[in-house]
Amino acid sequence: MNIFINGEKFRVHENINLINILKDNNLNTKNIVIEINKVIITRDHWENMKINENDSIEIITAVGGG
Amino acid sequence: MGFFLNNNTYESRLIIGSGKYKNFQETKDVLVASGAEIITVAIKRTNIGQDFNQKNLLDFIDPNEYKILPNTAGCFSSEDAIRISLIARELLGDNLIKLEVLQDQETLLPNESETLIAAKELVNLGFSIMVYTTDNVSLAKELETIGCVSVMPLASPIGSGKGIIDSSNIKKIIHNANVPIIVDAGIGTASDATIAMELGCDAVLLNSAIAMSKKPILMAEAMKHAVISGRKAYEAKRMRISEIAIPSSNKKDVLS
Numbered sequence: 001m002n003i004f005i006n007g008e009k010f011r012v013h014e015n016i017n018l019i020n021i022l023k024d025n026n027l028n029t030k031n032i033v034i035e036i037n038k039v040i041i042t043r044d045h046w047e048n049m050k051i052n053e054n055d056s057i058e059i060i061t062a063v064g065g066g
Numbered sequence: 067m068g069f070f071l072n073n074n075t076y077e078s079r080l081i082i083g084s085g086k087y088k089n090f091q092e093t094k095d096v097l098v099a100s101g102a103e104i105i106t107v108a109i110k111r112t113n114i115g116q117d118f119n120q121k122n123l124l125d126f127i128d129p130n131e132y133k134i135l136p137n138t139a140g141c142f143s144s145e146d147a148i149r150i151s152l153i154a155r156e157l158l159g160d161n162l163i164k165l166e167v168l169q170d171q172e173t174l175l176p177n178e179s180e181t182l183i184a185a186k187e188l189v190n191l192g193f194s195i196m197v198y199t200t201d202n203v204s205l206a207k208e209l210e211t212i213g214c215v216s217v218m219p220l221a222s223p224i225g226s227g228k229g230i231i232d233s234s235n236i237k238k239i240i241h242n243a244n245v246p247i248i249v250d251a252g253i254g255t256a257s258d259a260t261i262a263m264e265l266g267c268d269a270v271l272l273n274s275a276i277a278m279s280k281k282p283i284l285m286a287e288a289m290k291h292a293v294i295s296g297r298k299a300y301e302a303k304r305m306r307i308s309e310i311a312i313p314s315s316n317k318k319d320v321l322s
Contacts, residue, residue: 061111
């Protein structure tokens with residue numbers, strides 16, 4: 001199925017959950033916040049958060065800014 | 067000499083932004099040189115293709131040592147600003163936010179109506195808001211009245227380095243205020259920061275003036291002293307301006 005991570009299209013297998021996506025993309029999970037379809041998913045829900053077709057996942061952090 | 071903001075006292079009246087630096091180490095070095103205790107950060111997408119061990123800005127700036135102030139930079143609607151504020155709170159575990167809702171990409175001027183809508187909603191959501199705004203005197207008061215913990219009028223457009231365009235408006239905002247007034251955006255060099263402080267601002271927030279200078283660390287030091295100097299001059303109360311020359315020594319002691 002297709003999903004979007006930070007606006008980019010990705011093809012992933014069915015029944016994947018959020019934590020697999022983070023691991024598959026080799027993402028350092030320190031200092032990030034995750035939204036799925038504009039809803040914040042708190043860290044304690046990452047493990048069991050199922051991902052559905054066309055979900056839009058945003059992985060967000062702090063960057064330089066004034 | 068310090069100023070009181072959202073239940074905390076800060077010794078330094080200089081707040082710096084963390085944008086446009088060569089790397090995180092330079093950001094940290096500038097922060098140390100500036101003496102600032104508060105540093106702003108933006109909330110943006112992470113780079114998903116990055117090396118697992120690649121450092122994050124927050125690895126360089128210790129939240130136990132510095133106050134990290136997230137902003138809603140890049141938001142052009144109240145809806146987006148509220149969304150970013152909620153993400154920032156989740157990321158940093160703090161209600162303090164620098165609210166910034168802009169009109170358009172070209173001018174980067176504050177959108178007054180959307181700023182007001184976002185501020186009201188964020189107050190209801192329990193945020194402590196430092197709000198970036200125009201030098202509109204009545205709007206500044208309204209933002210204070212709805213519960214913003216600091217009002218931050220611009221000196222001139224973001225990144226312009228033009229200094230304070232209308233000091234009379236800034237003075238009126240300060241005169242009417244019961245919360246800290248912090249000039250934010252448009253400071254170009256040390257004397258601009260000094261002027262802001264001489265007007266009676268509680269603090270100055272700047273980014274490009276340091277980051278875009280040829281020697282950021284040196285400019286950070288200059289800004290540190292400029293803000294201290296401006297504040298001392300404000301507290302000392304400057305002499306009256308005279309239309310005529312007045313000699314410094316007594317006329318009767320002049321040799322004849």
